[in-house]
Amino acid sequence: MKRAPLPPEAATAAARPGASASGPATRAPRVPGTFLAVYALVYVGFWIANQAPLVITLAVRVDALVPEADRAATLGLILGVGAFVGLITNPVAGRLSDRTTAKWGQRRPWILVGATGTLGGAAVMAFAADVPTLLGGYFLTSVFVNILGAMLIAMIADQIPERQRGVASGVAGITLPIGLVGGSFLVQVLAPDIVLMFLVPGSLAFFLVLPFLFTLRDKRLEKSDRPPFGMRDLVRTFYVSPRQHRDFSWAFTSRFLVQLAAAFVTTYLAYYLIDHLGASAESAPSLVFQGLLALSIATMVAAPLGGKLSDLLRRRKIFVLLAAVIFGIAFFMLASGSTVPAFLVAMAVAGVGYGAYNAVDLALVTDVLPDPEDTAKDLGVFNMAATLPQTLAPVLAPIILAIGDGSYGVLYTVGGVLGLLGAIAILPVRKTR
Template identity: 45%
Template sequence: MDAPEHATALSPRSTPDGAAPVSRQFISLYALSYAGGALLFLGPLLVSLALKVNDLVGLEDAPKNLALVTGVGSVLAMVSNPLFGRLSDRTTARLGMRRPWMLAGLAGGVLGTLTIALAPTIGVVLVGWCLAQVFLNALLAAQTAILPDHVPVAQRGLVSGVLGVCLPAASVAATYLVQAFDRTDLTMFLAPCLVGGLLVAVFTTRLNDRRLDPAHRPAWSLRELLGSFYVNPRANPDFAWAFASRFMMVMAYAFLVTYQAYDLLDHLGTDQRDVPHQIYVATLLQSAVLVVVSPLAGRLSDRLGRRKVLVAAAAGIYAVAMVTIATASSPAGYLAGMAISGLGFGMYMAVDLALVVDVLPPTRSSAKDLGVLNIAGALPFALAPALAPVILGLTHHSYTALYLVAGGCAAAGAVAISPVRGTR
């Protein structure tokens, strides 16, 4: 049973099926924690990591060095997320199943970020980003598992929609903090860490976490370990199609966020001193649209009992946004594309997570399965940096071509969701 809103316990220990609705207090603190975790990722990813690399090697060599750093980090993220999800599903600690990994992930992620801030070479930046990716994915795996752990089916669209607001909110906060504290590398990286870490810590201390009876913990084996990275697509085709849709959508997003600083510098001719502010303004505009759309789309999917059509429409809108950015000839066109992307991404992230949780395989390993799904969120950040230099090389350094490819990825994400049968 869910605790009353005035109580300190925030959630039931029972499974969500048939459980009382979670409280507004739980949803609020969960959302703030989710935003805090995103802030830890996005502070470096959106602005400061690209600028750090540019400072160390210069604009001409920055794209390939950034590709190396983000690509290797994303490979580690792909391994880390489902692995820590599996470990979380097996954890019998007195602190609970999810809380130990949230705390360890937070500590290691902050350490990795500080390593980047103080790095004198690209090699040290790479080490720091890899460290951050491993531990922040442990945090993410545990955070995501809170949704199927504690939220009843009837509220998943609502909560998923609220969580959909967290990414743009974190994006705005990250870009604001970076531009506000960009006097040194240390302050530029440290400010998002402090704010994000505090939000995660508050929820972690208040969470009435699930505890696993040691007698119910499955035996550990090599097969169990390898199973951390796999869900049988023949046995679970709906999950496989949802994975494919998210992969293509996040691939489009990865092209945008990883290379938007260089698009502004090279394609639109923005002065480097103005790039943090320009990205902040664009992210603020994108997020303002997303914050309005995301909870409305999530609630609408609950009321209609339909997820697929909203997910497909959202991916299609995001494809239009990528084409708008690709063809922009001025900062105004770039801003228009970012606004449209807020509409598409807000709808998608609000409804897709609820759709995925609805079609999870009927097992007791929800964190592992969501960790496998999160490979679809990590793999594009490994592939996009590897593909982007090839695309740019073949098109004479055309960022227009790069973002047209991103638009095609988003369109493919819309198509991939149609074969799902387990939910409307």
């Protein structure tokens, strides 16, 4: 069976002694800084389009469509559907792109589809006159933004050599806080024009993708080299054998635990400030912004620094372990803190741990992927470790709070334990240092 041709540079590198067999990216030459800059720009657009509805615009639209008594339930339903859709779409889109034989490449057609569909879904939400239409618009947005996200995360394995994956993962890691803060600022500027509040973030996801599409040297797969794909393969899209691929499974477990802890922070931060610190309902939004800003700034510093150091020292595990420990310590600081300055310091510490963890953990998992021919699918499965906690946190947190007699100190102590367990879970990984 004839293999898909590599770009000339990659083919040359593949012939060198010592070339890795873990996938095309490990045989490629170093990528220039311009590629990483364009890649980061696309990722920022992705996060703005992804986070703006999640954090602000959906709540505003729901508030205008339903009575006050129904707002929480309606918003929860819409967000729950979106989280479930993302859980399914990410690995499926990855699996299909791994088998795409288009002349334009394996990922590029899907990137265009994802960006175009994201803008289309935003338009449906912008003009929705009732809840079913708004739900349908968010359903479409969730499908297409997750297609785009699956392709972007696959770029680490496709395009980046192993010795640069820490840097590339660090670059990807700083785009979430930039997108979160930038999207929040953008929506505030556009308010109260609800149409622009939806369309502008969606448009950024589309237009920022265009330079990347025309500069990307995408992989190509020949039709003769495409594996068969049936219903059984579709079902197996969501499964990686823990027994056969233990390193990948331990990395998945670690990320799941850390992301579950993170979901407790983002979901219940306002209630923590009111009930634990005694903040007023009027001051809570401002304090939430200050806390997220402290976390974001620390993340933007820690992510590229951790990624760069892991590349220079050629070590992944120790950075992931220490980052998860720091993240867990931040939760214990939140649980025991009783003042706003202590809260802001704890959020900054959480940003250091979270930024370094996300950057180096992504680099680590690309080094232990189960199948070099299914990189996007496997990374889609890995990304479920980040999306599942978003669905589980609203279910688990009320149970923990009930056991702890409503104490958010207890909830955040559990988050700290989860962070430490996430650190321990990375220890059994053997394939990478």
